Structure formats: structure tokens, C-alpha cells
Amino acid sequence: MMNYDPSLLKKLYRNYLALREAEKLMVEIYYTGKVPGHIHSGEGEEATMAAVLELMREGDYFSGHHRVLASTYLTGVPFRQIFAEIMGKRTGTARGVSGCNHTCDLSKGGLGTSSSLGCDTGVAVGAAYTCKLRGDGSLAIKEYGDATSSRGPVHEGMVLAASWELPVLFVSTNNTFGISGDSRELLPTKHPTADRAQGYGMPSEVAQGNDILEIYEKAKKLMDYIRETGKPAVLETMNYRWRGHFEGDLCAYRDEKEAEAAMKSDGLAKFEKELLAKKIMTKKEVEAMKKEIAEELADAVKFGEESPAPTMDDVHTMMLAEEN
Numbered sequence: 475m476m477n478y479d480p481s482l483l484k485k486l487y488r489n490y491l492a493l494r495e496a497e498k499l500m501v502e503i504y505y506t507g508k509v510p511g512h513i514h515s516g517e518g519e520e521a522t523m524a525a526v527l528e529l530m531r532e533g534d535y536f537s538g539h540h541r542v543l544a545s546t547y548l549t550g551v552p553f554r555q556i557f558a559e560i561m562g563k564r565t566g567t568a569r570g571v572s573g574c575n576h577t578c579d580l581s582k583g584g585l586g587t588s589s590s591l592g593c594d595t596g597v598a599v600g601a602a603y604t605c606k607l608r609g610d611g612s613l614a615i616k617e618y619g620d621a622t623s624s625r626g627p628v629h630e631g632m633v634l635a636a637s638w639e640l641p642v643l644f645v646s647t648n649n650t651f652g653i654s655g656d657s658r659e660l661l662p663t664k665h666p667t668a669d670r671a672q673g674y675g676m677p678s679e680v681a682q683g684n685d686i687l688e689i690y691e692k693a694k695k696l697m698d699y700i701r702e703t704g705k706p707a708v709l710e711t712m713n714y715r716w717r718g719h720f721e722g723d724l725c726a727y728r729d730e731k732e733a734e735a736a737m738k739s740d741g742l743a744k745f746e747k748e749l750l751a752k753k754i755m756t757k758k759e760v761e762a763m764k765k766e767i768a769e770e771l772a773d774a775v776k777f778g779e780e781s782p783a784p785t786m787d788d789v790h791t792m793m794l795a796e797e798n
């Protein structure tokens with residue numbers, strides 16, 4: 475930790491904290507009836523995108539996942555727009571028409587997420603082709619889960635990225651489950667995405683999903699490689715899903731002791747403790763940061779509540795291209 479610039483450590487902590495607080499608030503507003511669609515909580519899984527998106531540069535692209543929906547905040551999308559979208563309001567990133575899968579802004583590199591899992595891999599690979607043609611060292615980041623890692627469109631995308639030498643970082647956030655299926659039993663290898671990378675001639679790294687500095691270092695190594703060579707690479711982060719697949723899931727398929735142990739080894743609490751112990755941040759600074767984020771989030775929910783619902787015109791505008 476001492477080799478890091480303190481300002482980077484503070485930034486990583488803020489990223490992690492902002493995503494955690496946003497995750498918690500999403501669940502809260504879901505239970506008070508403010509979210510017309512789904513919430514798949516990503517609480518406990520925020521470190522991956524908190525680190526990877528810190529390394530995103532202008533001109534890069536990002537296609538996310540159905541958890542940690544506020545990740546796009548780290549690409550520069552305000553909480554106001556993200557929460558309005560989740561709350562189904564026309565001031566949202568996709569005029570409230572999409573909900574959780576499009577909390578992104580294309581002008582900030584956001585490509586969105588397909589609700590048919592894995593089918594958006596080709597979109598990110600296509601964006602990487604744009605990056606290649608530009609030749610400016612930019613890249614595309616495609617994030618997906620452990621269960622999604624076995625889908626055909628993911629592998630088609632990986633083959634294309636490898637054969638055409640396209641700058642893509644494939645990021646698999648392995649949270650042990652795909653709905654109720656345990657990937658440790660269902661998938662053939664321990665690291666389903668990273669282990670298969672060799673078959674495509676891609677370098678890969680595996681990191682602990684609750685260790686933001688390990689993720690940052692490994693993502694940096696891979697992203698430097700991608701920017702230099704123009705070739706794809708794989709990062710897999712190992713974690714454990716804290717909450718159910720969806721809100722209301724009774725989780726009858728999992729061992730509660732194991733889940734409790736995972737929640738106890740919270741990477742955010744550990745990182746905060748280390749920053750305080752090494753005097754990189756003071757308690758006062760931490761508290762001020764928490765207050766600032768809480769205010770930003772409360773303002774976002776208020777903005778969502780006060781915003782109008784989409785109209786049928788909004789639905790048409792977001793779904794259909796204009797005739798020329």
C-alpha cells in the first residue's frame with residue numbers, strides 16, 4: 475500500500491464506497507416500492523469495477539453487467555440519471571424506458587447491457603474494432619458473470635477478439651452463483667473465464683474479488699498490455715454473492731454459514747481500516763466522504779421521485795431509429 479500515491483488510494487476508496495452505498499440504497503428504494511423493475515444486488519462485489527473503471531480513459535468503452543448498476547457513475551454518469559433510470563423516470567439515462575440494464579451514457583463510453591446474457595459481447599468487441607481503427611491505444615471493457623462465461627455469444631466474441639487482435643478486456647465477476655446454480659459444481663474449472671483464456675491465446679489474471687488493490691494491479695497490468703499490443707486479455711475476480719439472486723430470493727440452495735463468512739470478510743471495511751492505520755486518511759476525512767456520498771445519493775433519489783414518467787413518444791424514441 476505504501477508504494478501507492480495517496481491520492482490514488484483515496485480515489486479507489488471513494489469509488490468503492492460510492493458503489494457500496496449506491497447498492498445499499500437501491501435495495502432500500504426497491505422495498506419502498508420506488509423501483510418498477512428488478513434489483514439484483516451487487517453488494518460485496520463492488521471492488522472489481524471500482525478498480526477497473528479507475529483505469530478507464532476517455533475514448534474507452536464499457537459494457538457492464540446486471541449487478542453493481544451504479545458502476546457507470548465511475549464513467550462520469552451522475553447518480554441522478556442512474557437512479558432516475560432505475561426508478562423508471564424520463565430523466566434517466568434511457569428515459570426510464572430500460573431500467574437497470576442501461577444506466578450508461580454512450581458519450582461517456584457506456585454501451586449498456588443485454589438482458590439476454592452474453593449477447594452484448596459482440597457489441598463490446600465491435601467497439602474494440604472501432605478502437606483498433608482509431609489506433610489510439612483505447613480499449614473496450616466487457617464485464618459478465620461466472621454463469622454467463624459459458625454462453626456461446628461470449629465465446630464467439632472472444633474468438634473474434636483473439637483472431638482479429640482487438641483491444642478488449644474481458645472481466646468476469648465470479649460470485650460463485652448463477653441464480654441458484656453453484657458454479658463450483660457446475661463449471662469444469664475453478665476459474666471458468668481465466669482458465670479458458672489460454673484456449674484463445676489470451677493472457678489472464680485471477681484476483682480476489684474483495685481486494686481492490688490486487689484487482690487494480692492485475693487490471694493495470696492487463697490494460698497496459700492491451701493498450702500496447704492491441705490484443706485482448708482476461709481478468710477474473712473471485713467473490714461470493716452476498717444477497718439473493720433477486721430481492722426476495724430465500725437462497726435455500728446455499729450454505730448460510732459460508733454466506734456469513736463471505737460477508738464478514740468485507741473488502742471495503744478492511745480497506746478503510748488499512749487506510750486509517752497507515753494514516754493515508756483520517757477518520758474525519760472518511761466521515762466527510764461518507765457524508766458527501768450520502769448527500770449525493772439522497773439528492774439522486776429525490777430527483778428521481780420528482781421526475782415525470784416516460785411518455786409513449788419516449789418509448790418509440792428509445793426503441794426505433796428515425797427514418798431518414
Ligand SMILES: Cc1ncc(C[n+]2csc(CCOP(=O)(O)OP(=O)(O)O)c2C)c(N)n1
Pocket residue numbers: 514541589590591592618619620621622623649651652653715719
Ligand atoms: C441468455 C439468458 N439466459 C438466462 C437468463 C436468466 N438469468 C438472468 S441472471 C442469470 C444468472 C447469471 O449468472 P452470472 O452470469 O453468474 O451473473 P450473476 O447473476 O451471478 O451476477 C440468469 C441465468 C438471461 N437473462 N439470459
Ligand SMILES: [Mg+2]
Pocket residue numbers: 619620621647648649650651652653
Ligand atoms: Mg454469478
